[in-house]
Amino acid sequence: MSLSRRRLGALLLSATLLTACGAPDKPGGQAAESAGVPVPDKPSAPVSLNILDVAGNLQLTQGMIDEFVSKNSGVISKVTYSKATAPELAGKIKAQQDAGRVDIDLVLTGVDGLAAGIDQGLWLSFEPFTSRLTAMSDYLPGAQAMQKLAGQYGVTVTYYPSGPLIEYLPAKVPNPPKTAQELLDYAKANPGAVQYARPANSGPGRTLLMGLPYLLGDKDPKDPVNGWEKTWAYLAELNKYVTLYPSTTSETMKSLANGSAKIIASTTGWDINPRVLGQVPKEAAIGSLSGFHWVTDAHYVVVPKGVSADKQSAILLLLQSMLTREQQAKAYDKGYFYPGPAIKDVPLSMAPADSQKAIADYGRPEYDQLIAGNPLEVPLDAKALVAAFDKWDREIGGAKVNK
Structure with missing residues (x-):
């Protein structure tokens, strides 16, 4: 896959991109090594993450993130949340990148922000890290299609029809x-x-x-x-x-x-x-x-170019946790993205009691x-x-x- 095609994002839906996104021989992968900054399996020291939500996704995933942070203080010491609208996203990230200071480490976005960032070349590629992430076969069929749409530039964390x-x-x-x-x-x-x-x-x-x-x-x-x-x-x-x-x-x-x-x-x-x-x-x-x-539709995690290797490492560990069945069950929420889970075999019976009641009463x-x-x-x-x-x-x- 040529670099020019990668930059243009023209392979978002192509089978060749899906093949290219197979697991690399080594964690960290060729792209990280060629950039000269290998991404470790674990951060060298606990990191703080600034998370920007432009999709209302925290309603579904903040509980997943907070639980991971509370149980993994050696990986993430602190999380700061902020919100913006999707049309603001690309300009905000590009301004930080142009200034050489990226203060936003992780973005929760829908296809709108994902697309705008791909169009301007703002997002890091997850291609080198597929061996650290959920297999495509673990996604629901509809969520698989949404992950194929994102290609290597985003990771699907919630899904709905x-x-x-x-x-x-x-x-x-x-x-x-x-x-x-x-x-x-x-x-x-x-x-x-x-x-x-x-x-x-x-x-x-x-x-x-x-x-x-x-x-x-x-x-x-x-x-x-x-x-x-x-x-x-x-x-x-x-x-x-x-x-x-x-x-x-x-x-x-x-x-x-x-x-x-x-x-x-x-x-x-x-x-x-x-x-x-x-x-x-x-x-x-x-x-x-x-x-x-x-x-x-789906919500994605995207990571701006310029985020440090230690923070990338922490984000990969966070994503591993968020895409477990137990954490995905929280995505039922109170019907905001109904059903919500992107991963297979996550029935409503696994969801928190308040989610089950909300869907029973208002679904x-x-x-x-x-x-x-x-x-x-x-x-x-x-x-x-x-x-x-x-x-x-x-x-x-x-x-x-x-x-």
Whole structure:
């Protein structure tokens, strides 16, 4: 695999990349040795880690991280957490790298931040360390596909089938749309009533954006520049009846709860968790549009270039722990990324008691059938996703984003 192809990230979905990501002969691998900084099996001294979350992932994984730190003081002495939005991520990391001082050691991100960082060459490669990480065969099939999407630049730590779904209150929308055309007709008849957040910073918004080409029968769902003629036309028409695009998904949930929006884009997790937390009425309902495909989603650990070898070593040990079945069970959380675990054979019965109760009270039995009965599609690769976000911002809704 040539260095130029590695830099471009053009092999995110290719089989050749998967083969190249096989275990190296020695831990540390050729790439680390060629850089002249071997990564030890254990840090030479306990390290402190600065962890940045741009995906809301700490809700699922902070318990995993904190438990590892409490039991491995010889590896990690302290963890500091901070949060930012996905669109801020690449600029923040690049500024630190340009200054020669990388203060962020580990990033928890979705495909948006992953893609932006790959596009700008910001992330370290995990390729030399595959022998220290979970085998691809240990992942759920959908999570395997998401790991293939990341290639060597990220490690999948949580997974869910995502959406696109629509969410509404039955008392206010007694006859919800069943097709994409019906959703458009509803928006036209009820200006301002349909809402989704800016795709570059919203899982449901991003999933709707990537799901429409399947719903509309576009020429090439994987090519937003040349293959989405129907999708861009649909979004442009829908835009006529959208008053604003919130900058975060949580704002759309508030809009649904207070009645300023009647139908919002949603996903399995964004349906369950806000109802558990009382942010959205429990009676809120979900629907799928005829012919939909799931666009799967995952959260990743990525590591910026410039992080020391000792810190890389600690991160690898942390990841080993986070991807055990026992720790993965915590990813059920309260439905935020439902189901949540990326690893096989992690039933709900392994989850903490409060997670089991939340899913029992607020989960939906129909999800099992929806997941089994509709195709699973991976998101766009890095370059295509960046292109889709850029085109949406420029040509569809950027001027209406509520900042």
